Amino acid sequence: MTAPIDAHVRLDNHPTHPSAVQAVVTGSQARIAVMALEAGGWSVTAPGVLVLARIDHEEPYWANDATTHLVAEGITVDITAQLREAIDEEWTWPNYPMPWCTRSEIREVSQQAQKIHDDIHHGHLLIHAHAHDGHTTVAVGTYLHRGGKSVYLHGEDHLRQIADTFDSPAQALLAFEKVHAAEMRPGPAPLTDTEREAIAARSVFDITTAKSAPAPAKPETVPIYLADAGDHDALLDTFLDAHGEFEKWRTWSDDTTHAIHESQTLRIERVHETSAHETA
Secondary structure, rough: OOOOOOEEEEEEOOOOOOOOEEEEOOOOOHHHHHHHHOOOOOOOEEEEEEOOEEEEEOHHHHHHHHHHHHHOOOEEEEEHHHHHHHHHHOOOOOOOOOOOOOOOHHHHHHHHHHHHHHHHHHHEEEEEEEEEEEOEEEEEEOOOOOHHHHEEEEHHHOOOEEEEOOOOHOOOOOHHHHHHHHOOOOOOOOOOHHHHHHHOOHHHHHHHHHHHHOOOOOOOOOOOHHOOOOHHHHHHHHHHHHOOEEEEEEEOOOOOEEEEEEEOOEEEEEOOOOOOOOOO
């Protein structure tokens, strides 16, 4: 039987990213859990806080997979109810270009795409050039490990695949230029929206700030005669900013301000110097 480790992991939805997962690790042996999560693709964003943000939106699935491995090592893991709901949810990509794939096969394709993304992000895969073939982004690059193989990449985000390999960067670039000379651009392609969102979710943030923000106050309905007068000038200015068809006019007496519609058929009158509950 595996001896328990003094490390506790609490998994929850990311505070801002719709599918990312956040792990808060505590305990005298927390480093063991942190190292295990990092090996699984989680990123440290603050002391004792890690985030799993992927380009295939499969974070709940892989968070559950991480839970299995952590528990097997004797680490206590708690999963919030809302994250458990996301883990149990069944979903598929709409209009997936490989409809013959099973759910597990789709996940395998996206896992390979995730590895390519991570290799580029961490500088293990150097992209020499990219182009658009009329349908999607293609690129050519060389691994700085794995024997230094050069690769031809096809697709974006969770659909990016290695379509061909070459023994040298020169061979890869010549083959790429032969097909995409007119559209060929140096370096990697601009980040997709999905890639930017994943990178932003992995950015360092203050967990105490994210968790301690007060819940939005619920609107309260009160009788009109009990309502506070509020800042009518600010309210009028806000209305005018949002409705360009109204123009603000101050009358000669300074007792009132008018907002007049461009059609000259609608008018708002702001009466100044009145008490909160005066009839005017």
